[in-house]
Amino acid sequence: MSALEPLSLFVRWAHVVGMAAILGGALLVWWLTARPSRTDVGGDARLEIARRYEWIFWAAIGVQAMTGVGNLGAFGQGLPAPTTAWGLRLTVKLVVVLALALLSLPRTLAVAVLMNRPAAESGRSQVVPSLYAATVMVVLVVVALAVWLAHG
Amino acid sequence: MAEVLGPRGAGSERFVTFTFGTFHTVIFIVSAVLILHLSGALAGLLSGLNTLTGLALFAALWATTTWSTGQAIRGVGGPIMATRTPIGAVVARAARSGALNGILFLAAAAVILALSALLTGQGDSIGVFIVGGFFVVLVGILVGATIGAILGVLFAAIDLVQLWAVGRLVRAFLAPGGH
Numbered sequence: 476m477s478a479l480e481p482l483s484l485f486v487r488w489a490h491v492v493g494m495a496a497i498l499g500g501a502l503l504v505w506w507l508t509a510r511p512s513r514t515d516v517g518g519d520a521r522l523e524i525a526r527r528y529e530w531i532f533w534a535a536i537g538v539q540a541m542t543g544v545g546n547l548g549a550f551g552q553g554l555p556a557p558t559t560a561w562g563l564r565l566t567v568k569l570v571v572v573l574a575l576a577l578l579s580l581p582r583t584l585a586v587a588v589l590m591n592r593p594a595a596e597s598g599r600s601q602v603v604p605s606l607y608a609a610t611v612m613v614v615l616v617v618v619a620l621a622v623w624l625a626h627g
Numbered sequence: 628m629a630e631v632l633g634p635r636g637a638g639s640e641r642f643v644t645f646t647f648g649t650f651h652t653v654i655f656i657v658s659a660v661l662i663l664h665l666s667g668a669l670a671g672l673l674s675g676l677n678t679l680t681g682l683a684l685f686a687a688l689w690a691t692t693t694w695s696t697g698q699a700i701r702g703v704g705g706p707i708m709a710t711r712t713p714i715g716a717v718v719a720r721a722a723r724s725g726a727l728n729g730i731l732f733l734a735a736a737a738v739i740l741a742l743s744a745l746l747t748g749q750g751d752s753i754g755v756f757i758v759g760g761f762f763v764v765l766v767g768i769l770v771g772a773t774i775g776a777i778l779g780v781l782f783a784a785i786d787l788v789q790l791w792a793v794g795r796l797v798r799a800f801l802a803p804g805g806h
Binding site: 482483486526529530533534536537540541542543544545547548549550551552553554556557562565566569570572573576577579580581583584585587588589601602 | 639642643645646647649650652653654656657658660661664665667669670671673674676678679681682685686689786789790792793796797800
């Protein structure tokens with residue numbers, strides 16, 4: 476067995492784990508922030524959870540980009556051309572990943588802004604769940620494209 | 628808005644720096660991969676790199692970009708303060724930090740590629756990196772700094788648009804009568 480084979484397996488594992496953290500975390504934060512809680516009326520605890528998720532999200536999306544390129548490298552010269560059906564799916568996936576990163580920075584900044592706003596301000600409770608709902612939708616598209624690329 | 632995102636402590640500053648640094652790295656790499664894929668050059672480029680070298684290059688870019696982003700953010704008093712800083716000052720700071728990032732990454736890439744050549748038994752090609760080292764010093768600094776400066780200004784523009792959008796979004800939601 477080549478010394479690089481375990482590394483390639485690790486790269487694939489890290490890619491899957493990173494996506495699980497992004498999607499699972501976004502779903503959890505959406506659920507927690509959308510659900511009224513008697514013990515967290517102002518939503519401070521939920522915002523703190525959201526802020527912690529943002530650390531995980533950016534670490535994970537960095538790992539996704541790193542390992543994603545590693546996975547493409549495993550194809551070597553056999554990487555399908557952009558004109559093939561697989562190549563077209565890869566193009567779409569890359570565009571959606573770009574959109575996810577571009578739409579995620581405002582979400583992270585919004586969480587940081589809201590953490591410094593008074594809890595009683597109207598609208599605060601609606602902002603955060605909406606942001607994470609949108610994130611879940613975009614991430615689900617990325618996951619669907621990834622599965623299609625891997626098994627389609 | 629100025630009070631809400633400015634560095635309030637080491638933890639807050641690390642959070643903002645890490646977020647922007649990772650954002651810049653991911654946008655740059657994914658855009659580069661997309662362009663290379665569409666031009667048909669991706670397979671040739673990736674097949675010339677082994678997995679470990681590729682991961683090390685990415686990690687180096689991530690680290691230098693996050694560090695240089697932190698330098699740029701601190702220089703204008705935090706990301707929100709950047710929206711109140713004269714545009715010329717923001718552009719100059721972004722260009723300077725981007726140029727520094729370009730030089731640092733180029734130097735790191737030269738070291739990583741030289742080590743990779745040694746570790747993969749291509750020691751003969753180390754001469755290329757020694758000659759390349761002179762190239763880096765003489766020409767590479769100029770090239771790395773120029774490309775880095777252009778990207779730094781581009782990302783500063785994207786960041787400012789995003790900060791403006793967040794301000795609008797939060798104000799719209801929190802305004803009396805907002806939904």
